Amino acid sequence: MRLALERLGAKGNRRQAPLTHKKSPPDQRRRRFVQEGQVVVEHHQSSRTAQRLTSPQSDEQGEEISRLRNLLKIEQRRAEDTQRELSDANVQMRTLETHLVHEKLHVTELKTKCAEIEQALLEAQVQLSRLREEAASQKRTVERDVIAAEAPVVKKRGPGRPPLARKPETRTDDQEPVRWWKD
Known part of the structure; x- marks a missing residue:
């Protein structure tokens, strides 16, 4: 004890x-x-006699272990490849998101330019209609002035007398041209 x-x-x-x-x-x-917070680790060494007794099993186990190690290496390579592909996909996704944001900004710029052009076009149409109205009113004024100029002028004579009528002037635009050349 x-x-x-x-x-x-x-x-x-x-x-x-x-x-x-x-x-x-x-x-x-x-x-x-063991005191609180400590972990005791003991390593046991197997004796040589135990190793000799288990040697036929260890060959089978060794083959199994090497096969499992190879499988582990293959899976680790697959995991690394997958991780690499994932990081590449993330980079590509960030790149596409950046392009998308740039395109959205470009679209908003184009929309503001279109709005400005439409506003300028509306202002030009308003100004054009105003100018057309002014031109029409000036044309009417000119036509009134021409009609008033062609109308006979009536001279007033004193009170109680009828006004004198003015004779319309005859124009000589209807005369034939003089031939000065020889036939």
């Missing part, structure tokens, strides 16, 4: 243990109780 307690790391029992029992083989280490 003392030896068992000594192996488990009982501090008080070590002093009482005989000197012959204190010496342990070099393979055995003293065990301590």
Whole structure:
């Protein structure tokens, strides 16, 4: 029992243990109780006799382990390829999003330009209609002036007398041209 307690790391029992029992083989280490926050890791080495006994199984296990390692390497390569493709797709997606934003900005610029052009066109149409109205009113004014100029002028004579009528002037635009050349 003392030896068992000594192996488990009982501090008080070590002093009482005989000197012959204190010496342990070099393979055995003293065990301590784990304190809070500590993790004790022990590595066990298998003996050569155990390795010799399990050698036929270890060949099969070795083949299985190498096959599993190869499968693991293949899966790691696939994971790396997939990760690379994913990062490439993310880069391409960011590039396309950037292009989309640029195109949206271009569309908004074009829409504002179209709105400005439409506004200028409406203003030009309003101005054109105003100028047409002015031209029509000036034409009417000119026609009135021409009609008034062609009308006979009536001179008034004093009060109680009828006005004198003016004779319309005859124009000589209907005369034939004089021939000055010889036939």
